[in-house]
Amino acid sequence: HVQLVESGGGSVQAGGSLRLSCVVSEYIYSTYCMGWFRQVPGNERERVATVDGYAGTYYAPSVQGRSFVSREKGKHALLLQLNSVKPGDTGMYYCAVRLNSGCPIFPRDFEHWGQGTQVTVSA
Numbered sequence: 599h600v601q602l603v604e605s606g607g608g609s610v611q612a613g614g615s616l617r618l619s620c621v622v623s624e625y626i627y628s629t630y631c632m633g634w635f636r637q638v639p640g641n642e643r644e645r646v647a648t649v650d651g652y653a654g655t656y657y658a659p660s661v662q663g664r665s666f667v668s669r670e671k672g673k674h675a676l677l678l679q680l681n682s683v684k685p686g687d688t689g690m691y692y693c694a695v696r697l698n699s700g701c702p703i704f705p706r707d708f709e710h711w712g713q714g715t716q717v718t719v720s721a
Contacts, residue, residue: 600624600710602693607715614719615681620693620712622674627651631701632676633708634667636689636717643692643705647678650701660686683719690714 601623610616618634626632633648633656647667648656655667666679676693694708702708 600626600695600697602695602710602712604691604693604712604715607691607717609718609720610683612684612719612721614683615679616683616717618678618680618691618693618715618717619670620676620678622676622695625674626695626697628653628669631696631708632669633694633701634676634678635692635694635705636687637692637714638689645703645705646691648701649676654701656701680717683717685719685721688717688719690716 602620604620606618629651631648631650634646635643636646637643646658647665649667657665664681668677670677692714693712695710696708
């Protein structure tokens, strides 16, 4: 059973940086899609960034240009670097993996999820 554990969240002031990490319990082929999603109370979970089997990446417009998603080589891990953070970045960040082809938009198409790590950005 695939397990994902996120870390790196916390409280940060606007303008600072965060580095989130997601460790996977077993080897995940690099051909699989992995991603980061964010959720705030009352809202649906939304895609923040994904990386597909060809190292293609997607970034939500809200983080485009100030974020970087990558797989950590040699480790079963997915990273998200978020710079120049804003209060709008606040939320619970979840890591997810899809063990089928494709790198979809919707959270429902990812089979495995971590428990999340809270990010709070103060103005």
